[in-house]
Amino acid sequence: MEKRIDAPEVQQPLPFQSVAASAEDKECETDAAKNGKAVGFVLVHAGAGYHSESKAKEYKHACKRACQKAIEKLKAGALAVDAVTAALVELEDSPFTNAGMGSNLNLSGEIECDASIMEGKSLHFGAVGALGGIKNPVLVANRLLSESQKGKLSAGRIPPCFLVGRGAYQWALDHGIPPCPSDKMATKFSLSAYKRNKRKMELAEKVETEFIQTKRRRQSSENENDSGSLDTVGAIVIDHEGNVAAAVSSGGLAMKHPGRIGQAAHYGCGCWAENSGNVNPYSTAVSTSGCGEHLVRTMLARECSIALQSEDAHHALLETMQNKFISSPFLASEDCVLGGVIVLRCCRCTLESSQDIQAFLVEFLWSHTTESMCVGYMSAQDGKAKTHISRLPPGAVAGQSLAIEGGVCRLGSPIN
Amino acid sequence: MEKRIDAPEVQQPLPFQSVAASAEDKECETDAAKNGKAVGFVLVHAGAGYHSESKAKEYKHACKRACQKAIEKLKAGALAVDAVTAALVELEDSPFTNAGMGSNLNLSGEIECDASIMEGKSLHFGAVGALGGIKNPVLVANRLLSESQKGKLSAGRIPPCFLVGRGAYQWALDHGIPPCPSDKMATKFSLSAYKRNKRKMELAEKVETEFIQTKRRRQSSENENDSGSLDTVGAIVIDHEGNVAAAVSSGGLAMKHPGRIGQAAHYGCGCWAENSGNVNPYSTAVSTSGCGEHLVRTMLARECSIALQSEDAHHALLETMQNKFISSPFLASEDCVLGGVIVLRCCRCTLESSQDIQAFLVEFLWSHTTESMCVGYMSAQDGKAKTHISRLPPGAVAGQSLAIEGGVCRLGSPIN
Numbered sequence: 001m002e003k004r005i006d007a008p009e010v011q012q013p014l015p016f017q018s019v020a021a022s023a024e025d026k027e028c029e030t031d032a033a034k035n036g037k038a039v040g041f042v043l044v045h046a047g048a049g050y051h052s053e054s055k056a057k058e059y060k061h062a063c064k065r066a067c068q069k070a071i072e073k074l075k076a077g078a079l080a081v082d083a084v085t086a087a088l089v090e091l092e093d094s095p096f097t098n099a100g101m102g103s104n105l106n107l108s109g110e111i112e113c114d115a116s117i118m119e120g121k122s123l124h125f126g127a128v129g130a131l132g133g134i135k136n137p138v139l140v141a142n143r144l145l146s147e148s149q150k151g152k153l154s155a156g157r158i159p160p161c162f163l164v165g166r167g168a169y170q171w172a173l174d175h176g177i178p179p180c181p182s183d184k185m186a187t188k189f190s191l192s193a194y195k196r197n198k199r200k201m202e203l204a205e206k207v208e209t210e211f212i213q214t215k216r217r218r219q220s221s222e223n224e225n226d227s228g229s230l231d232t233v234g235a236i237v238i239d240h241e242g243n244v245a246a247a248v249s250s251g252g253l254a255m256k257h258p259g260r261i262g263q264a265a266h267y268g269c270g271c272w273a274e275n276s277g278n279v280n281p282y283s284t285a286v287s288t289s290g291c292g293e294h295l296v297r298t299m300l301a302r303e304c305s306i307a308l309q310s311e312d313a314h315h316a317l318l319e320t321m322q323n324k325f326i327s328s329p330f331l332a333s334e335d336c337v338l339g340g341v342i343v344l345r346c347c348r349c350t351l352e353s354s355q356d357i358q359a360f361l362v363e364f365l366w367s368h369t370t371e372s373m374c375v376g377y378m379s380a381q382d383g384k385a386k387t388h389i390s391r392l393p394p395g396a397v398a399g400q401s402l403a404i405e406g407g408v409c410r411l412g413s414p415i416n
Numbered sequence: 417m418e419k420r421i422d423a424p425e426v427q428q429p430l431p432f433q434s435v436a437a438s439a440e441d442k443e444c445e446t447d448a449a450k451n452g453k454a455v456g457f458v459l460v461h462a463g464a465g466y467h468s469e470s471k472a473k474e475y476k477h478a479c480k481r482a483c484q485k486a487i488e489k490l491k492a493g494a495l496a497v498d499a500v501t502a503a504l505v506e507l508e509d510s511p512f513t514n515a516g517m518g519s520n521l522n523l524s525g526e527i528e529c530d531a532s533i534m535e536g537k538s539l540h541f542g543a544v545g546a547l548g549g550i551k552n553p554v555l556v557a558n559r560l561l562s563e564s565q566k567g568k569l570s571a572g573r574i575p576p577c578f579l580v581g582r583g584a585y586q587w588a589l590d591h592g593i594p595p596c597p598s599d600k601m602a603t604k605f606s607l608s609a610y611k612r613n614k615r616k617m618e619l620a621e622k623v624e625t626e627f628i629q630t631k632r633r634r635q636s637s638e639n640e641n642d643s644g645s646l647d648t649v650g651a652i653v654i655d656h657e658g659n660v661a662a663a664v665s666s667g668g669l670a671m672k673h674p675g676r677i678g679q680a681a682h683y684g685c686g687c688w689a690e691n692s693g694n695v696n697p698y699s700t701a702v703s704t705s706g707c708g709e710h711l712v713r714t715m716l717a718r719e720c721s722i723a724l725q726s727e728d729a730h731h732a733l734l735e736t737m738q739n740k741f742i743s744s745p746f747l748a749s750e751d752c753v754l755g756g757v758i759v760l761r762c763c764r765c766t767l768e769s770s771q772d773i774q775a776f777l778v779e780f781l782w783s784h785t786t787e788s789m790c791v792g793y794m795s796a797q798d799g800k801a802k803t804h805i806s807r808l809p810p811g812a813v814a815g816q817s818l819a820i821e822g823g824v825c826r827l828g829s830p831i832n
Contacts, residue, residue, distance in 0.1 A: 112583075123746045125713065129545075129677070130580050148709075149749075154620040155613070158669060158709050160676040164546050165581030167528075167675015197571070204570040253574060259583015260576040261545070266683060267712055277745060293564075293574050296683055297541065302715075329693060330539045333565075 039380045039411040040074035040239045041344070042067050043364050044087050046097050046374040047231025048289040048340025051389050055096060056374075060387035062094035063376025067385035070237055074380050080245035080273075081119040081145065084237040088115070088138035088247045091233035095187045099233045100136055102187040103251020105194040106258050111185045112165075113137040113251055114265035114292075117145055120244035120273035120283055124149055129164040129265035130258070131172075135180035138249045140172045147175070162265065190251075197255045231374075232264055234271060234287030236344050238411070240380075242360055244285040244346070246271035246301070253292065262292025268302035269295050282345040284308045290339025290370060297330040300339060308345045313363045314406065317343060321367045321402050336399030340368030342375060358412070365406030366390060371398045379409055455796045455827040456490035456655045457760070458483050459780050460503050462513050462790040463647025464705040464756025467805050471512060472790075476803035478510035479792025483801035486653055487794050496661035496689075497535040497561065500653040504531070504554035504663045507649035511603045515649045516552055518603040519667020521610040522674050527601050528581075529553040529667055530681035530708075533561055536660035536689035536699055540565055545580040545681035546674070547588075551596035554665050556588045563591070578681065606667075613671045647790075648680055650687060650703030652760050654827070656796075658776055660701040660762070662687035662717075669708065678708025684718035685711050698761040700724045706755025706786060713746040716755060724761045729779045730822065733759060737783045737818050752815030756784030758791060774828070781822030782806060787814045795825055 044066045046059045070087040078086075092100025092115075103111045115137035116127035126145030131137050140163075148159045163171050173179060232250035239245075248271040250264035263269040269292075273285040284305040288295050295301075303324045307316040326337050344364040366375050371392055378385035392403050460482045462475045486503040494502075508516025519527045531553035532543035542561030547553050556579075564575045579587050589595060648666035655661075664687040666680035679685040685708075689701040700721040704711050711717075719740045723732040742753050760780040782791050787808055794801035808819050 106583075122749070123713070130583060151749075155617045155671070157617075157671055158707060160673050161709050161712065162677040162682075163673060163675040164677055165583075165675050167522075167546060167581075167673055169675075171673055171675065201571045201573075255571070255573055257576050257579060257583055257587055259579040259581050259585075259587065261578040261580055266578075268684060268715060291574060293577050296577065297539070299684060299718075329695075333538070333567075 039360070040071065040080070040083065040237065041362050041364070041377070041379045041409055041411060042070035042074075042083065042087055042235060042237045043342050043344055043366075043375065043377040044070070044091065044233070044235040045287060045289055045340065045342045045366065046091060046233050048338070048368040048370040048373040049231040050371040051231070051374050056389055058094070058096040059374040059389065060376065062091055062096055063374060063387045064385045066090040066235060067376045067378035070235065071378050071380050071382070074237070074239055078239070079241065080237040080239040080243045081117065081142065083239060084235045084245040084247045085117065085138055085142045087235035087237070088233065088249050089136050091235070092136050092138060092249050095189065097233045098231045098251045099249040101185055102190050103185065104254040104256070105186065105190055106252070106256050106260070108258050109194060110258065111182055111251060112258065113249065114262050114270070115141045115247070115249035116265050116267070116270050117141045117247040118245065118271050118273040119145060120275040120285065122149055123274065125161050125267055127162040127265045127267065128168045129162065129261040131164070131168045133169050133179050133182055134172050134177060135185065138247055139177055140168060141247070143172075143175050143177065162267070164261065164265075165259070193254060201255060232289040234289060234342065236273070236285035236287050236342055238283065238285070238344065238346050238360065238362060242283060242346065242348060243275055244273045244283045244344070246273040246285040246287050248287045248289070250292070263288060263295035264292070266296050268299045270301060272301040272305040274305055276347065280309050282309055282347050284343070284345045286341055286343045288339060288341050289373070290368070294325075294331055294334065294337050295339050298325050298328045300325055300341060304341055304343050308343060313345055314365060314404065317341070317365050317367055318404055321369070321404065326369060326400065326402065338370050338399050340366065340370055340373040342366045360411040362409040362411060363406065364409065365404060367402055367404040369399055369402045377407075379411060455776070456487065456496070456499065456653065457778050457780070457793070457795045457825055457827060458486035458490075458499065458503055458651060458653045459758050459760055459782075459791065459793040460486075460507065460649070460651040461703060461705055461756070461758045461782065462507060462510075462649050464754070464784040464786040464789040465647040466787040467647070467790050472805055474510070474512040475790040475805065476792065478507055478512055479790060479803045480801045482506040482651060483792045483794035486651065487796050487798070490653070490655055490796050494655070495657065496653040496655040496659045497533065497558065499655060500651045500661040500663045501533065501554055501558045503651035503653070504649065504665050505552050507651070508552050508554060508665050511605065513649045514647045514667040515665040517601055518606050519601065520670040520672070521602065521606055522668070522672050522676070524674050525610060526674065527598055527667060528674065529665065530678050530686070531557045531663070531665035532681050532683070532686050533557045533663040534661065534687050534689040535561060536691040536701065538565055539690065541577050541683055543578040543681045543683065544584045545578065545677040547581070547584045549585050549595050549598055550588050550593060551601065554663055555593055556584060557663070559588075559591050559593065578683070580677065580681075581675070609670060617671060648705040650705060650758065652689070652701035652703050652758055654699065654701070654760065654762050654776065654778060658699060658762065658764060659691055660689045660699045660760070662689040662701040662703050664703045664705070666708070679704060679711035679716075680708070682712050684715045686717060688717040688721040690721055692763065696725050698725055698763050700759070700761045702757055702759045704755060704757045705789070706784070710741070710747055710750065710753050711755050714741050714744045716741055716757060720757055720759050724759060729761055730781060730820065733757075733781050733783055734820055737785070737820065742785060742816065742818065754786050754815050756782065756786055756789040758782045776827040778825040778827060779822065780825065781820060783818055783820040785815055785818045793823075795827060
């Protein structure tokens with residue numbers, strides 16, 4: 001089997017310009033595939049927001065480890081939904097991401113997480129929202145998904161696909177997922193950010209009269225918010241059967257109101273995965289990051305998935321980010337639209353050189369309107385993951401312009 | 417101004433057959449419109465599920481009062497979003513509906529409500545989920561919507577559009593919405609249903625061994641569930657400016673897990689409203705009811721809205737219910753797909769007889785795969801609302817076939 005990944009080496013991307021490569025090496029591909037090794041591919045993100053140069057190493061390290069965990073699972077024969085979960089657990093466990101451990105604190109100083117997962121084969125979905133006291137929210141979302149696939153509960157009750165708050169917490173414990181004391185989930189970094197934000201808020205509310213404050217609400221610039229806090233995490237995976245899966249996890253906006261649900265728990269908004277079928281020539285998987293309210297109101301994950309069925313993946317994603325996100329009529333009142341996506345699409349093709357080899361052509365892309373987005377990717381044949389912090393080019397205005405990059409990867413496997 | 421409503425008089429509907437009428441009376445219309453009275457139209461539902469003949473009077477009465485409340489608001493000059501809220505408050509207050517007062521109790525014997533609202537003009541959305549202790553959840557959703565329209569909060573924070581659980585409850589109190597003790601929200605009827613369901617569940621779980629139970633989960637028939645408990649409520653409205661709004665409210669499935677969120681709180685699933693614009697020739701509004709998980713995974717409200725932009729509204733709704741709901745690939749594993757929708761679409765047209773009169777042509781429909789659906793509708797010129805319990809024809813199988821009905825209404829108003 002052979003894979004070929006060609007994506008940019010940490011170079012300054014140009015907005016509206018793809019750097020996808022599509023070089024092929026069919027000889028190697030065929031040989032490797034004949035060995036019958038399990039194949040698969042993972043693309044992860046550590047958020048669209050602002051990633052400082054000083055912490056670049058940590059962000060990339062988290063992405064690298066997440067990719068490795070997913071690939072280990074795939075090599076062991078796991079399907080996409082479990083590999084994507086493994087990647088998310090790793091990203092949630094990193095104290096440098098806004099998910100699981102070290103999540104943003106809400107207005108009351110508590111951690112409440114959102115997470116969701118979708119499986120392209122069954123089209124099942126699991127999500128949790130405003131969940132506290134659980135180290136890895138994605139494990140609860142994964143379990144909701146797998147429980148819902150078992151069919152109805154006793155007395156014909158339909159199993160839930162989305163649980164929130166205390167109910168979600170209790171369900172997790174009932175299903176063997178251990179609790180984690182909230183104080184263990186906060187980090188030195190997240191606690192100091194909370195204190196800083198709280199002082200800023202109190203000052204803003206103290207200084208201004210009610211009248212000025214109301215006026216200011218309409219005028220306040222997005223830049224006042226700490227865009228570094230938008231770094232939701234996510235992953236998308238294709239397994240050796242060609243199944244796709246997607247997942248996303250987030251601690252939500254810093255200083256959010258308790259009980260606030262962002263895109264990471266919203267069906268169609270945080271992640272999307274759909275195997276190819278009668279209507280769709282491509283399997284697609286998407287995971288988003290950024291300002292939850294913007295991503296919800298534009299249903300960005302599903303919009304990207306639909307667009308990726310058209311001929312040119314790069315052009316489709318560019319148009320979607322431009323017309324259905326930055327210029328979306330659903331965000332007409334917003335002058336600054338913040339978000340990012342990772343996407344992949346794949347289709348099967350039988351190699352001419354060997355009729356018993358079936359290959360998957362995987363096209364993968366990321367795009368963001370935020371200052372930066374940290375991504376990592378790896379195939380089952382790679383020795384290690386590639387990571388990259390994509391940044392808007394100098395002079396580009398966050399929330400109004402975008403960066404788009406990606407690559408192509410060919411995976412081969414023997415037909416059973 | 418004149419309006420013309422022609423819809424079926426409580427006759428047995430045939431599946432796949434519309435009974436929409438389109439008779440017109442331009443003379444009256446022009447005269448009435450010249451009076452300059454505020455115009456508007458409301459369509460409500462008291463749920464898709466099973467409505468017993470013995471309680472038909474109460475269901476219809478709730479719908480009638482809801483229509484009247486919305487029309488009173490519209491006549492007083494209110495816009496669609498406030499009229500639709502007034503209708504929902506009335507439906508929530510009825511002890512015969514599964515929303516607000518008298519909602520289904522969850523597994524722990526508590527009431528947790530979902531509600532959402534969408535405004536077609538601003539495309540803003542507000543939602544609450546798993547909310548206890550508030551008599552009218554729709555008022556909180558409405559307030560979230562209006563607060564989000566005011567722009568950012570202090571220190572540049574983005575206002576939430578979806579709150580759940582305790583956080584939603586606290587937000588409601590902070591915004592002047594009074595609490596309501598949970599025991600006052602339960603009714604004699606909802607309490608006895610809870611006790612009956614609990615006994616049934618306990619018996620089912622006691623009698624069967626773990627093995628048999630696991631097996632049975634896959635085989636259990638939808639009929640075991642009490643389809644009478646699916647009666648979410650909703651409303652859609654058009655105001656004198658031609659703005660549309662939609663809302664939905666639900667106590668959720670009987671014996672649901674605490675924290676479970678159904679379609680009524682899900683963006684794109686419970687309700688949808690979109691004024692006409694550059695791309696869309698029609699303004700559309702949709703509200704759904706039925707099994708939350710089915711309505712979420714098919715995003716039925718938004719799918720209906722998109723379909724209603726095509727030429728024939730009746731055909732579009734029929735196809736959507738058939739192909740994107742009953743036969744949806746997202747529900748491939750379900751042999752029984754339960755839900756219902758009310759929809760309207762409208763477009764402006766200037767009357768030939770008088771150039772300073774602008775009319776709205778409103779087409780409205782309802783469709784359901786459940787045994788029955790209770791609806792009511794009224795225009796600002798009607799003396800009273802019309803109500804109707806639509807039922808599947810004899811022999812039709814709930815969850816596999818559908819009923820579809822509707823009407824046409826013409827509203828005229830002077831151009832400002």
